[in-house]
Amino acid sequence: MKALHIITGLGVGGAEQQLRLLLRHLPVDCDVVTLTHPGAVAEGLTTDGVRVVHLGMGGNRDLTALPRLVRMIRAGGYDLVHTHLYRACVYGRVAARIAGVRAVVATEHSLGDSQMEGRRLTSGVRALYLASERLGSVTVAVSPRVADRLKRWGVPAPRIQVVPNGIDLDCFRFDQERRERTRRRLGLPEAAWVVGGVGRLTRGKRFDVLVHALARLPDDHWLLLVGGGPEEHVLRRMAHEAGVAGRVLFTGERPYVPDGSPGPDLPSLTCAMDLLASPSAEESFGLAAVEALASGLPVLYTSCPAIEDLPPPAATGTRRVSGGPEAYARAIAAVRAAGPRPRTAPETARRYSITRSADRLLDVYAAAVSGSSSLSPSGASPS
The missing domain is CATH 3.40.50.2000 (Glycogen Phosphorylase B;)
Known part of the structure; x- marks a missing residue:
């Protein structure tokens, strides 16, 4: 064919x-x-x-x-x-x-x-x-x-x-050495607890919610935004006004698989995170959330059909969050308070x-x- x-x-x-x-x-x-x-x-x-x-x-x-x-x-x-x-x-x-x-x-x-x-x-x-x-x-x-x-x-x-x-499960499998190497490359402090956001930097993705949530969290919390788009300058200004510009990293668009371009690829950046947050209120699938699960990350989301369309037992490590910055700040704090979890892919990720x-x-x-x-x-x- x-x-x-x-x-x-x-x-x-x-x-x-x-x-x-x-x-x-x-x-x-x-x-x-x-x-x-x-x-x-x-x-x-x-x-x-x-x-x-x-x-x-x-x-x-x-x-x-x-x-x-x-x-x-x-x-x-x-x-x-x-x-x-x-x-x-x-x-x-x-x-x-x-x-x-x-x-x-x-x-x-x-x-x-x-x-x-x-x-x-x-x-x-x-x-x-x-x-x-x-x-x-x-x-x-x-x-x-x-x-x-x-x-x-x-x-x-x-x-x-x-x-x-x-998703390529092998590509997103967690690797401690890759995590440490990527975090050093990004200049993250050793004790930084990193919330990740992945996607086009557009208004509909609501990454402003994460910037304002970061301002409500302790100073060892960082935000890693992976993607490019028309709202980047707005988000940078917002981070500055909220007093958290020094704890927000913008990586720009990153490839799914290594392609020789400078900078870490998406799976490496996912390894560097401690949690994936997706505050977008309208998604068709929620690919970033599934990729994060494949890396063993806990996931907070507002809309994610890839998770919501499955039976509840399959959604291990995920939590739906309704609301804005305050709700996300509370949810992020709760995930951190629960302590680290094994970085292994749950069945949800394997289904995809x-x-x-x-x-x-x-x-x-x-x-x-x-x-x-x-x-x-x-x-x-x-x-």
């Missing part, structure tokens, strides 16, 4: 890094087209031996990109086209159908109740998405929560399959192994290519 993955951009982001990880475990001949921004993940894919083409799309309304994409699909002789992220799903589904590819899979990575990939869910956005969805074979939801949202939008249930995001996700997606591909609808019902939790 030969497949073409079409994605809006390849900067360092959850969907983009998930695509790279998936292609490392998917036994399919795959090429990748990025409509815009061939960033660090594009370089990583090329290093992995994946052919990456930059389409050079000028913007959302650059219709000249469509015939170029059609020609590329026809020339590649692909059995299947798989699209990722809103713009790529709209253009990719149309181009695949024009090019004569009947098996078209789309993954919905970031559909919330009020936004999609940070884009406000207007009636126009929803109408265009639904119109293009009908041109596909199946829409993959990364969690049962996203599958339910798609159904409420009007996507027929038989066209939806749940394939959770996956990338090999399981790749196997499940391969079943989706086979059904799409054959025109079959014999997959198990959508909305099922990983098991």
